[in-house]
Amino acid sequence: MRRLSSKENSQLERLREISSWVSSVLDLDQLLELIIEKATRMMRAKASSLLLLDKKTGKLYFKVATGEKGHEVRKYEINLGQGIAGYVAQKGQPLLIPDVTNDPRWYKKISESTGFETKSIACVPMMVNGDIIGVVEIIDKEDGSSIQPDDMKLLTVFAELASLAISNAQKIDQVRRENKNLREELEQQYQIVGESQALAKVISDAFKVANSKTSTMILGESGTGKELLARLIHRAGPRKQKPMVVINCAALPDTLLEAELFGHERGAFTGAVARKIGKFELADGGTIFLDEIGEMSPGMQAKLLRVLQEGVFYRVGGNVPISVDVRVISATNRDIAKEVEEGRFREDLYYRLNVVQIRMPSLRERKEDIPLLANHFLEIFKLEKGLPDLRISKKAMEKMINYEWPGNIRELRNAMERAVVMGDGREILPEDLPIFSPKKNSNSITVGLTLKEAINRFKKEFIIETLRHTRGNRTQAAKIMDIQRTYLSRMISKYNIHDI
Template sequence: MSEILVVDDDANTREALAGSLKKIGHQVFLAGAGAEALELVRQQPVELAIIDLKLPDMEGTDLFEAMRIIRPYTIAIMISARATVDEAVSALKLGIYDFITKDFRMQEIRKVVNKALETQQLLQENQKLRQALQERLASGRIIGRSQAFLKIIHQVNKIAPLRSTVLLTGESGVGKELIAEAIHYGSPRRDKPLVKVNCGALPEGLIESELFGHEKGAFTGAHQQRKGRFELADGGTIFLDEVAEMPLSTQVKLLRVLQEGEFERVGGARTLKVDVRLVAATNQNLEDMVAAGVFRKDLFYRLNVIHLEVPPLRARDEDIPLLAQHFLDKFCLENERPPMGFSPEALKALKNYLWPGNVRELENVVERAVALCTGSTVGLDDLPDEVRQQSQTEDHIVVQVGASMEEIERLAIRQTLKKTGGDKEVAARILGIGLATLYRRLKEMEHKEVTVEES
């Protein structure tokens, strides 16, 4: 049973929705206006709200934003008798789960409610994981509420208790190290060491010694015995970042540790046993490297037991305002400045930018903005040129006069997919079409492109 709030100034709509939802076991609260709804949200642990777009005292979108301040993880469905496409798109961009016209059938509402509550469950799992992580990580850097982010957190929650090796892939700067921390601190090994190694930062001649240690006199400069990272991580987790940069000679020894749990220090004869869970990360395609002969196939299979692809920031633009405010608070505190905020124009620019450097680039941009901003609000002028320029063009599609409707549709689909980072489900919602329709359109576009090439 879930607590659901229905907000609509039409009593018949309220009662019809309440009756339908109560039949499938939900507890339903009713409100006819925004102020009444906010009072109920303060008193009741509302998980889902069904909100009319037009209320007597405020817009439904304004109510949703106010509700999320009180209960950040409440999810919402918007309903309307006569909404424009722009209004629907704006609502979805705010984080509304779905937008439905008032000619809906109760079966449709129940289906959407069930899916929304599944998402709400993921939000709650994310919140619990973040709370557990924040007990271990003072910075509390795991932040997000987008579908792409919640999917990763849900996967982390499932695999953290296991012993299996994990391979994290994704573009540079997406936060693979933070995901590795989440896996470790969510596991039974949380009280043991988490040892991090950047394989790309270690010279080829030293990486073996760093990983496996060395005996006194093993090489010039080895004045005393030294434990390696695997030995230091015994009982815990070792995180090998940029694992693709590891030399082939060291890959052989890593494979042995994964298979047998044993190794020798450089210059030593005694075999040492360790119990270590490995989490590896790379921004390169290991399968291509295997085909090129620069990465061992057997090691790739040992690393790729559980594979998590960490999404780029452009695929989770709903998280950008949360991350930006987090970094803003962080740098204000570090620089002993009063709390600051972002102007609406600055936030829009941040959301529209494609972030090729991902979260790391966003952090750098916010740090720069704090340094340049002279007031209490970061404005558009405090952002780098590339962020401002892209924000002026990213949400617009330029077509030639006389272009066919087919050409305009093709351009709209491609531009929207680019904006969503290839997420077809989000793109379909923004375009106002069904997911099956989008797949059909893409297949038709692909077929015509192939036909043109062949001709």
């Protein structure tokens, strides 16, 4: 390999310096100026400039311009194909013109009106991912001599550096924008809608506990927004930059739940092929949301209690104590006080988790929020399904207000989604809503039955009614009635229920 001359060596040294700026200077304008100034000095040029292509207008505009007329030239815009810069931007090829007076492409207007005498010019395109984004050009040497073919190499390097700087900035900008969109989307998704007193009280309590690490238990029927409230508490407090990790305690058998909560070491049990970090560790500095805590088995309750008392835990199969700083929010739709009373939920654990208790009101208790919520969901689904003119008819709104909403807000949300899809696209009518008010009085229960018979009849009718309401969806029906799905299936065969 040829040895570099000392001039080339020092050039290289300076270029390295500039490359380091590209990754460290975050302000793009400042960076481009630095690059062009450095280019002017290193190439001993009389003037240099960087022009960017505005894709929409097809014009090049001066982003940076050095030299004594630098300020004046900035007011000019150049069409693609016009002048040397316009030519290079159009063709994507570098161009060196030793004597501009002999070149038909030379666009005199700028140098004539600024009085800047130009003899030679070199211009190189800037590209990002094969797209031309602008050009870098230099005019004459300081001593008045022409630019030489040798200078083109260096100018190309500067154009590449500038392109890299711009592409980096675009990427950063894109990430920022994406983050912002995601955040906005999340905020919209987690927005708590409602103006009722009952909800206002809940929200003000949530803000109060948000600022401390106090363990909070959220009670409330299915679909009342317990998880939404947990997210609000997390977001409103000092831990909002750290994660909120959600775990559903009802969804997993004990051994898996334990590994989910506390993690496991490699080889801790069959199938544990790698170390797994548990939810408690993932939530370090943030919040863990123990959903459906009322379903937790006595064994897991004991384990959880120990961790909360001692402040440390071990990964399954591990012997290194791990301590984390986690705030605990739990939720259940069971009557937890009764669970404690009847011995199904440990009292000591209950006191640990239930330092502050917030009860989400059911939708029946805040009927005034129904129109607000219905319109909120209408807005969401309208956009999603592309039906901008859709509205809710008065009759449909009345039907919703009079309905009991056993599945609360989740049910309202689902009902609106269905109505938006099934309706005529202009107005939501009562029949578009999948809600049926159950009959108040049941005729088949009469005097003369034993209590057991009456209860059985009632149970059968109640299950039928709920199944009708969920259009035969057993999982949903079980959830609304707060019973296990397997138990529901048993009841369905016991009472010989079919055709729903």
